[in-house]
Amino acid sequence: MAASNERKKLLEVSGLTMDFGGLRAIDNVGLDIFEGEIVALIGPNGAGKTTFFNCVTGIYEPTQGDVKIHPPGGATRRINGMKPNRITALGMARTFQNIRLFPAMTVLENVMIGRHCRTHTGIVRAILGGAATAREEKESVDKSYQLLKKVGLAEVADEFSRNLSYGAQRRLEIARALATDPFLLLLDEPAAGMNPQETHELDALITRIRDEEKVAILLIEHDMKLVMNISDRIYVMEYGKEIAQGTPQQIKENPKVIEAYLGEEAHA
Amino acid sequence: MTHLKRSLGIGLWFMFLTLPLMVVRVNTVSSEVEWRWANLVWAGLCAFAIAWLWQFSIERRAAKRAQVAADAHPQKRKPTLAQRLADDPVLNRRVLLGVGLLAMAFPWLVSSGQNFYHVNVMVSALIFVVLGLGLNITVGLAGLLDLGYIAFFAVGAYTYALLSKNFDLGFWTCLPLGGVMGMLFGIVLGFPILRLRGDYLAIVTLGFASITKIVLENWDTVFGGAAGIANIPRPDLFGIELDGRQKAIYTYYIVLALVALTIVVTNRLKNSRVGRAWMALREDEIASVAMGVDMAQTKLSAYALGAFWAGLVGVVFAAHNSFINPDSFTFMDSAMILAMVVLGGMGSILGVIIASLALKLMPEYLRAFAEYRMLVFGAVMVLMMIFRPQGLINDMRRKYEYDTADKEDTDGGK
Amino acid sequence: MDFEYLFQLLCGGLVKGSIYALIALGYTMVYGIIQLINFAHGEVYMIGAFVALIISGVATLSGYSGLSVLIVAAVVAAIYAAAYGFTLEKIAYRPLRGAPRLSPLISAIGASIFLMNYVQLAQTPDFLPFPELVPEFEFMEPLLQYVSSVDMVILVMTALTMVALTVLIKYTKIGKAMRATQQDQVMARLVGINVDRVISATFVIGSVLAAIGGVLIASRTGQINSAIGFMAGIKAFTAAVLGGIGNIPGAVLGGLVLGVAETLGAGYISSAYEDVFAFGLLVLILILRPAGLLGKAVKQKV
Numbered sequence: 001m002a003a004s005n006e007r008k009k010l011l012e013v014s015g016l017t018m019d020f021g022g023l024r025a026i027d028n029v030g031l032d033i034f035e036g037e038i039v040a041l042i043g044p045n046g047a048g049k050t051t052f053f054n055c056v057t058g059i060y061e062p063t064q065g066d067v068k069i070h071p072p073g074g075a076t077r078r079i080n081g082m083k084p085n086r087i088t089a090l091g092m093a094r095t096f097q098n099i100r101l102f103p104a105m106t107v108l109e110n111v112m113i114g115r116h117c118r119t120h121t122g123i124v125r126a127i128l129g130g131a132a133t134a135r136e137e138k139e140s141v142d143k144s145y146q147l148l149k150k151v152g153l154a155e156v157a158d159e160f161s162r163n164l165s166y167g168a169q170r171r172l173e174i175a176r177a178l179a180t181d182p183f184l185l186l187l188d189e190p191a192a193g194m195n196p197q198e199t200h201e202l203d204a205l206i207t208r209i210r211d212e213e214k215v216a217i218l219l220i221e222h223d224m225k226l227v228m229n230i231s232d233r234i235y236v237m238e239y240g241k242e243i244a245q246g247t248p249q250q251i252k253e254n255p256k257v258i259e260a261y262l263g264e265e266a267h268a
Numbered sequence: 269m270t271h272l273k274r275s276l277g278i279g280l281w282f283m284f285l286t287l288p289l290m291v292v293r294v295n296t297v298s299s300e301v302e303w304r305w306a307n308l309v310w311a312g313l314c315a316f317a318i319a320w321l322w323q324f325s326i327e328r329r330a331a332k333r334a335q336v337a338a339d340a341h342p343q344k345r346k347p348t349l350a351q352r353l354a355d356d357p358v359l360n361r362r363v364l365l366g367v368g369l370l371a372m373a374f375p376w377l378v379s380s381g382q383n384f385y386h387v388n389v390m391v392s393a394l395i396f397v398v399l400g401l402g403l404n405i406t407v408g409l410a411g412l413l414d415l416g417y418i419a420f421f422a423v424g425a426y427t428y429a430l431l432s433k434n435f436d437l438g439f440w441t442c443l444p445l446g447g448v449m450g451m452l453f454g455i456v457l458g459f460p461i462l463r464l465r466g467d468y469l470a471i472v473t474l475g476f477a478s479i480t481k482i483v484l485e486n487w488d489t490v491f492g493g494a495a496g497i498a499n500i501p502r503p504d505l506f507g508i509e510l511d512g513r514q515k516a517i518y519t520y521y522i523v524l525a526l527v528a529l530t531i532v533v534t535n536r537l538k539n540s541r542v543g544r545a546w547m548a549l550r551e552d553e554i555a556s557v558a559m560g561v562d563m564a565q566t567k568l569s570a571y572a573l574g575a576f577w578a579g580l581v582g583v584v585f586a587a588h589n590s591f592i593n594p595d596s597f598t599f600m601d602s603a604m605i606l607a608m609v610v611l612g613g614m615g616s617i618l619g620v621i622i623a624s625l626a627l628k629l630m631p632e633y634l635r636a637f638a639e640y641r642m643l644v645f646g647a648v649m650v651l652m653m654i655f656r657p658q659g660l661i662n663d664m665r666r667k668y669e670y671d672t673a674d675k676e677d678t679d680g681g682k
Numbered sequence: 683m684d685f686e687y688l689f690q691l692l693c694g695g696l697v698k699g700s701i702y703a704l705i706a707l708g709y710t711m712v713y714g715i716i717q718l719i720n721f722a723h724g725e726v727y728m729i730g731a732f733v734a735l736i737i738s739g740v741a742t743l744s745g746y747s748g749l750s751v752l753i754v755a756a757v758v759a760a761i762y763a764a765a766y767g768f769t770l771e772k773i774a775y776r777p778l779r780g781a782p783r784l785s786p787l788i789s790a791i792g793a794s795i796f797l798m799n800y801v802q803l804a805q806t807p808d809f810l811p812f813p814e815l816v817p818e819f820e821f822m823e824p825l826l827q828y829v830s831s832v833d834m835v836i837l838v839m840t841a842l843t844m845v846a847l848t849v850l851i852k853y854t855k856i857g858k859a860m861r862a863t864q865q866d867q868v869m870a871r872l873v874g875i876n877v878d879r880v881i882s883a884t885f886v887i888g889s890v891l892a893a894i895g896g897v898l899i900a901s902r903t904g905q906i907n908s909a910i911g912f913m914a915g916i917k918a919f920t921a922a923v924l925g926g927i928g929n930i931p932g933a934v935l936g937g938l939v940l941g942v943a944e945t946l947g948a949g950y951i952s953s954a955y956e957d958v959f960a961f962g963l964l965v966l967i968l969i970l971r972p973a974g975l976l977g978k979a980v981k982q983k984v
Contacts, residue, residue: 057558088560096558102551104658105544108668112541113548117560119541123569126540127533137540145670158667163336180560285765288758289732290804294739296811301740307804326777413784415791460969467719467787468968471919475961478916486954599912603795610788643799649792653785654777 007034009070010184010216011056011092016065018048018055025051027240028065031218033184035072038210038217040227042251043237044260049220050097052237053188057094058084072183089117093177094186097220099169101176103162107153110161110172111144114179147175150212151205167198171205178213185209187219191226203229228252236260271323279316286311325655371524375517384513387520391588393628394523395581400608400624401530401617402577407606408614409534409543410570411550412462413470415602416477420450420575422484422597424582429497429592430490439503443583450579454572462567477602484594496593500586519588526584527621530577534617537573539666546570547615600642607645610652613659623660691949692942697833697902699941700840704895705918706925706933707847708767708888714864714928715884716779721790722770723892724915725797728908730763730893731900732801735812742813752815756897760890766797767889768882776878794912802908809907812900836898843894844934847887851930856883864928913957917944920964926974935975 011033018026026048033039041049055062061081070076071091079087093114102110119140125133148154151171156164161172170190177185190206191199203226210217221227227234228248236244236251238260244251251257290307294300378386403417424446431437431445461472484491491497502515503522510518537543545566548556557563586592608627612619627645631638652659705727712720734755741751774793778786816832829837851857863870863880871877899914900906921940925932940960947959967974 059554059558083562084554084557085560085562088558093560094558096555100552100555100558102548102555104551105547106666108670109544109547109666113544113556113559113561116541116545116548121541123537123542123573126537126542129536133540140541141668142671145668157670176559281769285762285769286804288736288762289729289801292736292740293805294736294743294810296739299743301743411784413787461965464968464972466783468923468972470787471719471916471923472965472968474916475920475964479958479961482955482958486952600795603791606788606791640799640803642795643803646792646794646796646799650774650789650796651792653781653789653792654774657781657785 007036008072009034010072011218012066012068012070013056014066014068016052016055016067017063018051018060019063025240026055026062029237029240029242031235031242031245033216033218035216036210036214037232038206038219038230040231040234041218041220041237042222042224042227042234043243046239047237048240049237050188053094053186053220057092057186058082058087069184085117088180088182091181091183092186093180093182093184095170095173095177095188095190097188097192099166099173101161101169101172103160105161106158107148107161107164107172108141108144108157111147111176111179112140114176115140115144116180118179118181144175144179147178148172150178150209151175152201167194167202170194170202174205174209178209178215182215185215185217187217187221189220189222191221191223199223199226202226206230271320274323275316275319278319279312282315283308283312329655368528375520379513379517381513384516387513387516388588389629389632391516391520391523393625393632394520394527395585395588396605396608396628397527397621397624398523398530398577398581399605400612400620401527401534402574402581403605404574404609404612404615404617404620405534405537405546405577406570406574408609408612408616408620409538409550410546410567411466411614412567412571413466414473414571414574415470415599415606416473416475416480417574417578417605418597418599418602419477419480420453420578421582421585421601422480422594423450423453423575424579425586425592425596426484426491426497426582427579428583428586429500432501433497433499439501439583439587443580446583447576447580450582451572451576453579454575455568458568458571458575462564462571474599474602477597477599481594481597484597492593494594496591496595498591500590500592502590503584503587519584523581523584523588526581531617531621538615538617542566542569550614604642604645607649610649611660613656616659619659687949691945693829693833694949695942695945696938697829697836697941698945699921699938700837701895701899701937702914702918702921702941703934703937704840704843704891704898705914706921706937707930708892709919709922710925710927710930710933711860711884711888713922714930715860715867715881716775717783718775718786719790719919720770720775720885720888721787721915722774722794722797723767723888724911724913724918725794725801726763726767726770726889726911727892727896727914727918728906728911729766729797729801729896730759730889731812731896731906731910732805732908733762734759734893734897734900735810735906738813738815747813747815748817749815751813752897752901755815756894759897760893763889763893763896764886767885767892770797771882771885776881794915798908798911805908807908809905811905812903814901814904816901832902836902839894839898843891847891847930850887856880860884916964917957917960920960920967923964923972923974924967926976929974929976932974932976939975 009032011031013029013031016026016029017024029052031041041052043049051060054060056067058079058081066078067080068076068078069090069092074090077090079090102113119136121133121136145154145157148157151174153168153172153175156168161169164172170193174187174190187206191202194202206217206219207230209215231248234246234248234251235242236257243256243260244254246254287308290311291304293302293304295302374390375387399417399421403414406412406414406417427446427449428439428442431442457476461469464472485494487493503519505518545556545561548559548561549563549566553563604627608624609620611627612621612623631641637644705723708723708726709720712718712723737755737758738751741747741754770793774789775786778789816835819831819834851860859870859875859880860883862873862875863877867877870880917940918937921936922933923936924940925934925936940963943963944956944959948956
């Protein structure tokens with residue numbers, strides 16, 4: 001963490017505000033992510049964490065503020081209000097809190113959708129076939145299969161995704177997001193609904209993904225053990241506002257955070 | 269026992285429901301009231317039997333779902349016949365070859381001299397196969413519920429009728445033009461409406477189709493009004509004179525070729541990057557967009573391509589009938605094509621072909637059925653959604669060839 | 683500019699629009715609660731009209747006539763429409779709760795086709811004359827050039843029905859339960875509301891309104907057939923969308939606006955294209971303002 005100043009900044013959010021009608025869901029929140037980091041965004045239910053994700057990934061257009069990305073080897077872009085698919089193509093991919101897979105497609109096909117923005121076959125070329133198209137298709141399949149191996153789902157590659165267990169579906173979402181070749185991966189409650197054993201494996205998986213795929217990770221999570229274990233830095237939100245940020249140790253000792261969590265049952 | 273009681277109750281309830289409509293008929297011309305009490309008994313009996321069957325089926329459906337949910341090793345389940353057929357390339361090829369040969373020989377087997385009725389029936393049926401496959405792209409693959417699909421068929425048919433009447437253009441020139449016109453209409457209409465939610469889209473497409481029909485009916489200086497356009501030339505074969513039977517057989521081969529073309533194209537698209545994006549949009553729009561799929565462009569392509577086939581085969585329809593009027597392009601026709609897709613299973617090519625042939629041929633050969641045709645279609649659509657939403661042919665999943673080689677621990681690796 | 687003609691058209695448009703409003707209420711209420719376009723709603727309206735025709739036909743041939751027959755016929759029609767609406771929901775929609783969004787819609791289309799053909803087979807595909815049961819009221823004399831007695835009955839009946847509906851939804855227990863379910867089904871269930879019953883009640887109420895509309899329009903046009911539900915259904919749906927689907931005052935406003943717009947279009951431009959105006963309006967409103975005139979834009983939850 002000491003080195004984070006020298007690292008390259010990937011995501012820079014400043015003054016982000018989101019209103020729904022009269023309701024201010026996010027109020028002036030800032031957040032930075034550097035290369036190779038795992039950053040957690042925590043807070044009580046309804047604090048605006050998922051809304052923050054949706055603003056960053058283009059599903060909502062923020063009312064105020066800036067979302068800027070600095071892709072490695074690319075120019076800085078301000079991505080407010082950009083379509084989600086464009087943002088994904090620029091190199092940010094996400095998973096969903098309430099799993100959103102394609103239930104009637106196979107596990108492998110789910111991951112292959114992630115390759116969509118990195119491949120180019122259009123209608124005409126798909127109809128005519130040809131060597132280039134076949135090669136691209138093969139690359140998609142192989143790359144997707146390797147990702148399935150990484151998350152431990154290779155043996156169910158041909159199964160419909162709706163038939164997977166909850167934990168497996170969460171891992172499939174991660175594989176699908178990774179297939180878009182992101183430089184930043186956003187995970188929305190990846191451990192929700194998992195048993196302790198699965199959560200433990202997820203812990204290792206997330207760290208491994210960061211190291212092997214060279215992606216930075218931003219995650220929303222309620223499982224404090226997981227968060228404290230793997231995060232380099234933590235941001236805490238409450239009622240749409242950012243109330244603290246720092247290393248896991250700093251956050252644990254922060255009186256504001258303790259107060260915010262007192263009402264809730266203590267997760268830690 | 270409770271089943272029996274409930275079924276009895278339901279039987280009585282339906283006797284009550286059908287009482288005025290099925291029993292009483294007022295003839296205002298002769299000022300008589302006709303009482304058909306026998307119908308009431310039938311309604312009660314049928315409702316009783318169906319209720320019994322219904323409760324049984326609903327329970328079975330629930331049990332089956334519970335079983336699937338509890339299944340720890342879904343991949344070890346026994347594959348269905350269709351799945352095995354699709355997975356076995358040799359068998360697959362043999363069956364295809366057999367069906368192809370049969371289709372080629374068909375017109376010669378069933379027609380002779382002046383009698384080529386069966387060929388004409390089959391041409392109509394195959395036209396609907398193409399329509400079914402075209403709508404399958406829009407509804408089945410991309411999940412865009414189009415209730416006005418018949419309008420694009422009308423666009424193709426009128427394109428040929430008008431171009432041949434006014435500019436003396438031949439069938440083969442107009443065939444691609446019809447498809448292109450259909451596609452253009454699809455793009456122009458689709459552009460503003462495709463960002464609407466699924467159910468709104470359905471109603472708007474229905475509205476467009478109705479507008480199309482009203483315009484065709486009323487703008488008689490151009491479209492011939494309700495009377496339509498007659499004397500549309502049949503397909504030409506390098507200027508060779510053909511008799512009635514030969515013309516029918518020639519048209520048959522043209523449609524058969526179109527069917528084959530549609531199958532090849534749909535199949536290729538389905539298993540490509542484009543087709544996967546369509547299916548992903550059908551399954552979950554937000555997730556697809558978040559994974560980098562361009563929603564507007566992808567939807568538009570599916571909509572326009574579906575319209576293309578309708579326009580294309582519309583030309584054949586006009587040439588085959590040599591007469592068209594707006595009555596061939598009603599909502600009921602749209603609904604029938606939709607029933608074909610639903611019955612065949614959204615996205616399933618084989619299923620849609622079988623369903624189209626069945627739905628088009630049955631009323632033709634079972635005259636008794638023809639009268640109840642739409643009644644049955646309606647019931648089938650409801651029942652399919654409840655009991656077999658995936659269609660008659662289901663559980664087909666595409667298996668890809670992949671390289672498992674570069675790591676050794678293919679099985680145990682977690 | 684001929685103001686008398688304009689006024690005539692406006693009156694005609696309001697009468698027509700109030701019928702659309704009656705049917706549109708059924709669409710809007712059902713949509714508000716289960717987010718389903720009840721495609722078969724138009725058929726329920728048609729069935730209401732047919733039952734009324736049969737009752738009044740039998741009554742007329744037995745020597746009864748007049749407004750009382752119309753009232754009896756309307757009551758029976760309402761009962762039957764309610765029964766059909768109730769059964770329709772049980773069979774075609776209830777097993778599909780929680781299914782993908784397109785499934786209940788396709789089921790609804792199937793149900794619509796089924797009911798249309800059921801009536802056609804059980805009765806006749808031809809138009810049947812609907813007996814004239816509304817007498818010429820004397821007090822209507824000075825107004826007759828603008829509104830007929832039938833039109834007057836329609837306007838009064840519609841107004842009364844709307845008041846009754848408002849009271850029902852605002853003050854009765856079931857009305858409160860309906861509003862609660864519309865806002866949050868899960869929460870409503872948690873506080874002990876029987877959501878299944880609320881949904882059934884919604885279908886019943888919507889169907890009764892549609893049947894009233896059916897009887898009224900039949901006595902105005904003087905003839906019905908098994909296909910009238912289709913067009914009326916789409917028009918009413920248009921009205922519901924126009925006002926903002928799920929919004930009850932919106933449905934009424936939408937119905938009136940649509941009725942007037944259509945009549946003006948038919949009166950000044952061409953009556954052959956009457957339906958085109960309705961569809962054109964639907965397409966425009968969905969593209970330009972999908973939330974409708976009174977609706978609020980809702981963000982989809984992710």
